[in-house]
Amino acid sequence: MDEAALINKAQDGDLAAFNRLVITYQEAVYNVAYRIMGEPQSAEDATQETFISAYQALKRFRGGSFKSWLMRIATNACYDELRRRKRRPQSSLDRITEENESFAFLRSPDEGPEQAQQRLEMVKAIEDCLRELPDDQRITAVLGDVEGYNYQEIAGITGVSLGTVKSRMSRARSKLRDCLQGVKELLPASYRLTTNT
Amino acid sequence: MLNFLRNRGRSERELRQETLSAYLDGELTPAEHDRFEQQLAQNSDLRNELVDSQFWQQQMRNLPARRVPRNFTLDPVLYGPPQRQFWGSAYPALRAATALTAFLLVIALAANVYMSSFSTDAVSQAALVPALESAPMQAVEVEEAAPQEIVPEEGGALPEEEVTLEAEMVADQELPAAPPATPFALETYTDKESEAAEAPIEITGAEELMPAESAAEESVEEPKFSKQEEPLDEALREELAQSLDILEETSEPPLAGAREAVPTEVAEIIASEELGIEEVPPAANLSGQEEEMSAPMSNTSSAVNIPLSLGLEKLSIGLGLLLISLAILTFIAYRRR
Numbered sequence: 346m347d348e349a350a351l352i353n354k355a356q357d358g359d360l361a362a363f364n365r366l367v368i369t370y371q372e373a374v375y376n377v378a379y380r381i382m383g384e385p386q387s388a389e390d391a392t393q394e395t396f397i398s399a400y401q402a403l404k405r406f407r408g409g410s411f412k413s414w415l416m417r418i419a420t421n422a423c424y425d426e427l428r429r430r431k432r433r434p435q436s437s438l439d440r441i442t443e444e445n446e447s448f449a450f451l452r453s454p455d456e457g458p459e460q461a462q463q464r465l466e467m468v469k470a471i472e473d474c475l476r477e478l479p480d481d482q483r484i485t486a487v488l489g490d491v492e493g494y495n496y497q498e499i500a501g502i503t504g505v506s507l508g509t510v511k512s513r514m515s516r517a518r519s520k521l522r523d524c525l526q527g528v529k530e531l532l533p534a535s536y537r538l539t540t541n542t
Numbered sequence: 543m544l545n546f547l548r549n550r551g552r553s554e555r556e557l558r559q560e561t562l563s564a565y566l567d568g569e570l571t572p573a574e575h576d577r578f579e580q581q582l583a584q585n586s587d588l589r590n591e592l593v594d595s596q597f598w599q600q601q602m603r604n605l606p607a608r609r610v611p612r613n614f615t616l617d618p619v620l621y622g623p624p625q626r627q628f629w630g631s632a633y634p635a636l637r638a639a640t641a642l643t644a645f646l647l648v649i650a651l652a653a654n655v656y657m658s659s660f661s662t663d664a665v666s667q668a669a670l671v672p673a674l675e676s677a678p679m680q681a682v683e684v685e686e687a688a689p690q691e692i693v694p695e696e697g698g699a700l701p702e703e704e705v706t707l708e709a710e711m712v713a714d715q716e717l718p719a720a721p722p723a724t725p726f727a728l729e730t731y732t733d734k735e736s737e738a739a740e741a742p743i744e745i746t747g748a749e750e751l752m753p754a755e756s757a758a759e760e761s762v763e764e765p766k767f768s769k770q771e772e773p774l775d776e777a778l779r780e781e782l783a784q785s786l787d788i789l790e791e792t793s794e795p796p797l798a799g800a801r802e803a804v805p806t807e808v809a810e811i812i813a814s815e816e817l818g819i820e821e822v823p824p825a826a827n828l829s830g831q832e833e834e835m836s837a838p839m840s841n842t843s844s845a846v847n848i849p850l851s852l853g854l855e856k857l858s859i860g861l862g863l864l865l866i867s868l869a870i871l872t873f874i875a876y877r878r879r
Contacts, residue, residue, distance in 0.1 A: 364615040490602040515560035
């Protein structure tokens with residue numbers, strides 16, 4: 346059954362059809378939430394809240410990109426979760442423990458342990474620098490650079506103008522570049538050459 | 543112009559970074575693209591920044607996707623559809639039912655108002671009947687002695703129909719020229735004329751009996767009075783007509799004067815006929831006739847209108863309560879659909 350038929354059935358109240366959509370998009374939504382929130386527990390809460398809100402608002406979906414519509418709900422859920430987290434900040438120790446458990450997937454069978462370690466450090470550095478960005482710039486950078494949305498789509502998801510998206514993207518990349526400059530210098534030249542190609 | 547306003551207060555470096563970022567994403571216009579490439583060709587630092595930006599953009603695009611820690615599917619027990627389906631499907635029906643109930647309520651209220659005004663007219667007519675009864679009864683009481691002066695010389699009693707017809711004539715206050723068929727009626731009628739002038743009473747029910755002055759004269763000739771005319775000859779008719787003319791000319795004749803105006807010859811002629819009027823209380827007959835004629839009319843109309851208006855009132859109240867309930871349910875269905 347194609348996506349449009351699943352959406353129609355879900356709009357008619359078929360929860361099983363909606364859950365099939367959840368299975369299709371839950372990984373994408375979770376990864377966006379994770380990049381924005383910076384840690385797994387908040388990302389889980391934001392993801393669950395996204396699908397609950399999507400089910401309740403499904404009748405208002407009038408067509409177009411279902412993924413973009415889901416991402417908009419996910420972004421708003423992340424905003425709510427960020428405000429909630431500011432009221433009860435999480436300890437850094439808990440965050441590190443959770444992150445170590447989730448990095449197990451990064452290991453690839455065809456790469457050596459040194460390369461795996463370098464890749465792990467790179468990923469952690471990027472995620473640390475993303476976490477340092479202001480919320481608006483981080484969301485824009487995740488949607489643009491991580492998820493690959495263009496400026497128009499980012500403007501629709503975040504609900505801001507095209508000029509604002511350009512400005513936020515520029516500032517986020519500038520800060521990331523400054524933050525990751527030291528990490529890049531520590532990387533071996535071979536790594537930099539292979540990743541540039 | 544908006545770009546100019548937006549770029550005010552921003553450093554040249556910030557503007558250059560933004561242009562570089564847009565160039566990286568292909569968001570520059572053709573003119574801006576060409577201008578920036580010229581700057582790249584001339585500025586090595588700008589080229590180094592572009593290379594770095596491209597590197598990190600690539601790294602971020604290659605970030606590995608994290609596996610979901612669990613399934614995020616919704617629990618059917620918590621998010622099952624039946625309730626929402628019920629409200630969603632019930633909303634159009636509730637909305638239509640609310641509109642229909644409002645329409646019926648408006649019609650019921652309009653009918654209730656109409657019936658109330660109609661029953662008010664019937665009640666007013668019924669209220670006039672006692673006034674009508676009291677006026678002829680007063681006149682009849684005064685004239686009780688008058689019929690005694692006229693002693694029927696011949697004949698026996700007239701049929702009761704003639705007596706009732708005389709009572710009808712007496713009941714007409716607006717027709718002073720109504721020709722009485724018998725001495726009794728004539729006497730009472732003359733007295734009534736004076737009282738009618740003092741206190742005219744409009745009796746719509748009596749009009750059905752004697753609609754107009756001319757009609758009153760003609761009514762004497764109607765088959766209804768034909769039995770009285772049978773024993774009267776043409777001479778008597780002429781005399782009656784003369785007496786009517788006399789009565790018309792006199793505006794407010796006093797009681798005694800009215801009696802004098804009535805030719806006694808006529809009374810004697812009438813009395814010479816076989817009247818046979820016994821001592822029947824005229825007031826009773828008169829009132830009885832009037833009651834029979836007017837009361838059924840008002841009683842019938844009021845008897846029909848009162849239960850109907852009560853029913854309409856109850857219907858309006860019921861529809862109003864139903865409308866409120868449906869409106870509340872419709873609002874709930876609208877919010878929960």
